[in-house]
Amino acid sequence: MTEALKIALAGLGTVGGGVVRLLDTNADLIARRAGRPIEIVAVSARDRAKDRGVDLSRFRWIDDMGEMAALDGVDVVVELIGGSDGPALTLARRTIAAGKALVTANKAMIAHHGLELASAAEAGNVAFKYEAAVAGGIPVIKGLREGAAANRIQQVYGILNGTCNYILSTMEAEGRDFADVLAEAQALGYAEADPGFDIDGVDAAHKLSILASLAFGTRIDFPGVGTTGIRHVLAADIAEAAALGFRIRLLGHAEMRADGLFQRIHPHLVPVSHPLAHVTGSLNAVVAEGNFVGRLLFQGRGAGDGPTASAVVADLIDIARGEYGPAFAMPVAALGEQPPADPGAREGRAYLRFTVDDKVGVLAEIAAAMRDSGVSIESLIQRGAMPDGGVLVAIVTHKGPERAVAQAIERLDGAPWLRGQPMLMHILD
Known part of the structure; x- marks a missing residue:
């Protein structure tokens, strides 16, 4: 030797x-x-x-x-x-x-x-x-760099932050609110005293930018990652997602599009039939789809001394x-240099949640904003008795351009009956 x-x-x-x-x-x-x-x-x-x-x-x-x-x-x-x-x-x-x-x-x-x-x-x-x-x-770097090297990777996405996944899956299993579970995660050492790096999606964005470079042969573009964390996810959102047949997960998603490189960290509704819906606790999972190898799933412990x-x-x-x-x-x-893709041009379904005053005409105003922005509503649910006394309105859209959903939210911005910011989550189809 x-x-x-x-x-x-x-x-x-x-x-x-x-x-x-x-x-x-x-x-x-x-x-x-x-x-x-x-x-x-x-x-x-x-x-x-x-x-x-x-x-x-x-x-x-x-x-x-x-x-x-x-x-x-x-x-x-x-x-x-x-x-x-x-x-x-x-x-x-x-x-x-x-x-x-x-x-x-x-x-x-x-x-x-x-x-x-x-x-x-x-x-x-x-x-x-x-x-x-x-x-x-999880050997995802080696898997992309070596095992799938002969493939054109079409997209890569997954659960990239164990802290967020622990919080969301615990909220899901126990019906608890975000702040309560975050405090527990901090006590257990899953989350830092200042948890913003994790719960605001920055840690996952760093990882996604690296995966995108490996997957698509492009230069790392961390500033080009659109990033939204889980800070504003409510227990009511978890419950509504479950009633609709989904689980909420913070996903990183990257793909090469005709207009450039798409990279995003965002909470998603994941169908219960999808493998990522069953990744719980502090586990991570990454899906890569290649043109010859097909779908690859890498799953395991994403942090800790041993892994x-x-x-x-x-x-x-x-x-x-x-x-x-x-x-x-x-x-x-x-390595290629690609401009950031326009997320508004992507098509998909979305979940929208509004917390509003219990007043006549509010639903009509929401529906009008959707109509005027070209958003087709698949389902609309109203729930009362929110902790702040307001009413929860949850909407699932039909497939359409993301730009239209963003415009509908802009139309409702500043409405006197709106309590806090609306919550938008994309649906993984």
Whole structure:
């Protein structure tokens, strides 16, 4: 067996500790699969004294993690710090410039700076790998970049954030309100103290922009992702969706259209017959549809120490074998640059929810706004006794252009009988 692959590990949080434990627990198996041992030789984190449940005394401690790229005897730097800029980006740039391989789980950094880092890695002929950045332990990056490489991918969509999926599926199972379940998710550690990154869809948008680049051979366009989170989903929406034969999930959806690249994070009504409707808890799932392979479904744990560490070490095994190519499945220079597609031109069905005063004529005004905007109503349901004393009006539209639905909502904006903003959710057909 050849000389060990030497690793410098930056970041010793949940995932970093998981990487240490995995390399310890499965050392012999990993060495046989990689063709040589994989050994951590140096580590770095903000707090040296913190007890992480693993023996770190055998590793060289580096106070300034930016110096890890210059260490002699290190082949790969693993970046598990997080953040799109700051120390993580500095370390990534220095690592590649020093001719060392880089492995990261940092989806924000890749969404914002991935093309720059990939170009530098190509120029230096070093590996740049990031399987753990999207969907934790699910091998969706490898699946798109390698397993489906011969296919023209028609669309990619799925559940990309475990926090949101936990909240929605718990609301569904227990009939509880959003704020109550969010507080529980924070207490359990599924959601951060400031949960906006997750519940407003930003985390999922980072991941979707990466998947779209891999799927369609385009340059990453994170700013082009239309993003709406789940902050305003009510328990009443969950109940109405169930009555109609749907479950609510926050989906990322990307496809290449004639007018450009469509990318969106948005809560959807998913038919109970669709596999994504049965993805519950903190699980993730991604669907990719290829012109020859057909529909592929990747499903599993999208976060946590074990699954994410598994993806990090899988990248290390590839590097140990010498198996790596362009980070985005083709050289950066070959990636296309597509304008954002016009979402208003897409056709589909939608769910609209209004909370309104209990007054005569309100339904007529809503129906008139739909008619004047060219929206055809498939069903309209009115429920009373909302917690704020208002009335819930839920509408499902027939298939039509999304622009028409947006115009109908604009027509109703500012109506004196309207309580709060209307809720729009697209229907996955």
